[in-house]
Amino acid sequence: MKKPTTLEGRVIVIKDQNGKPIDDIDTDMIFHNKHLHITELNEMGQYTFGNLQGWESFPEKAKSGDILIVGKNFGAGSSRQQAVDCFRSLSIQMIVGESFGAIYKRNAINSGIPLMIAPEIMIDDLKTGDNIKINLITGEIFNVSNNRSLKSAIPLSKVQLDIYQAGTLFDYGRKKE
Amino acid sequence: MGKTIIEKIIADHTTEDVTPGNIVWMGIDVRSARDFGGANVVKNLEAYYPDQSKVDDPEKTFFTFDCVVPAKTIGYAENQQIARVFARNYLARKNLFDVDAGIGSHVMIEKGIAVPGTTVVGTDSHLNILGAIGSFGQGMGDQDIAFAFKTGITWFEVPESMTIIIEGKPASNAFAKDVTLGVLQEIGSKGSLGKAIEFYGNTVESLDLAGRITLASMVTEMGGIIGLITPNKEVIHYCQNRSNKDFAIHKADRDAIYTESLELDFTNLEPLIALPPSPANVKPVSEVAGKPVDSVIVASCTNGRYEDLALVAKMVKGKKIHTDVMMKIVPATKEVYAQLLENGLINILFEAGAIISNPGCGGCAAGQIGMTGKGEVQVSTGNRNFAGKQGAGDTYLASPATAASTALAGEISVPEL
Incomplete structure (x- = not known):
């Protein structure tokens, strides 16, 4: 069965106390290295953003199906897969950001969680709690809460769609057998 | 296009x-x-x-x-x-x-x-x-x-590409490692972030295979995806001999698109050294000459080729490494080790007082062939000197020639050749 290519969900916009986007959130802020021994997906969620000031309670606030909205260079730093998998653990539906660390992007694509680059997502008037609809193939974003279109994201590449449809990179490999 | x-x-x-x-x-x-x-x-x-x-x-x-x-x-x-x-x-x-x-x-x-x-x-x-x-x-x-x-x-x-064109003949005591550190000094640790570099210019063209390996090896420290050097006749011949295969040599098109093009003049480039804790923290060796060192290691994928070790052997032949210095040598491969044995260089290095290890990543990876202790000053021909990478001591990155002259003098020293 094909997975949906239009996703809808409540957004959580990662900004600081003054309402400014937080750029350069590194993998130690997302999933601190003191938890690196954890390999079980369902144990990871509770530590998400445990080292990001003001967002320590993210795991309690996040709901299944939420869409994460982040700023520039999200996921800079180490190659740890847990910094992606902690969001899958919380059933976060997808991640939309202005830009991402190269290895982070690679890890997210391999794990099958839709990750989209929307270079101006933080400029748009999008608030935590709004519901958006996002088309993975065209990149169109629509704010359902106020009936307004937002500036588009870069569409998913074919590779990203292939892996997303298969599940993970490894599931994709299985299908190629 | x-x-x-x-x-x-x-x-x-x-x-x-x-x-x-x-x-x-x-x-x-x-x-x-x-x-x-x-x-x-x-x-x-x-x-x-x-x-x-x-x-x-x-x-x-x-x-x-x-x-x-x-x-x-x-x-x-x-x-x-x-x-x-x-x-x-x-x-x-x-x-x-x-x-x-x-x-x-x-x-x-x-x-x-x-x-x-x-x-x-x-x-x-x-x-x-x-x-x-x-x-x-x-x-x-x-x-x-x-x-x-x-x-x-x-x-x-698919990464974007940039070109780095290096012209000029470095000083006679400066080598591929000094050219490499010279590039790092110019562009820094993020200078080619996410990009492919194409290296050109007569300085690059005159590098032998060992020298090309040295230059390409530190593109990682420049943040790059890869640094490509177009094979010359010597490299093509080597690869054909080793593989018994034919292969295409790709050259960039004239109208290829680059994000930037950097031109460097390395005429009379002097020996360089990267001070801890960053490979991009590059200074002339002459500026730090005289600093006492405890250990010298000639090794790694950057400078562990036969040519690197043969130069060191030539410099220490008939001499003794300074009493206060431990000198460690790690050939890159078994083949390099065999060449050293065959040509009597193991003997020369041994007589000078060096420790010679079996081949591998020793000197960089996981403390194989020893770590540095707190306060220890080490000169290495490797590629990384981040804090803690090779122990608690301070690591300086330099050419095999600078490493050899330093080992003999017991202090960081400009090689004389």
């Missing part, structure tokens, strides 16, 4: 549109893992493909143990054994390069496994060293490598 070298190599391995920023599925000619990460590659394959074949092509799949060789901890020994048993079961026997072989990327060049124009992946973050022969090598994580073992392909975002 014209294409850069990296775009041409990728285009040879995919049917998709090769434009910077596009992600394409790319065929991989050589799939490898080393002892670092190798066991996890095997575990991933066993977890995700339990009842299926695990290797797309046993002839194109390799293990190269080089990180901690032979294993000095039980953990490494167990990981090597996991990879070794997997290799015996699933790969061609000749494709297992065990703990005696040396640094995987160098072994691949020597054995003709990597040739110009090929795509090569492995778990070594310096695998892009293969840019020295115009091959696209790339280090990746264990999940990516497991996938490449299984399918023979990987996805890759």
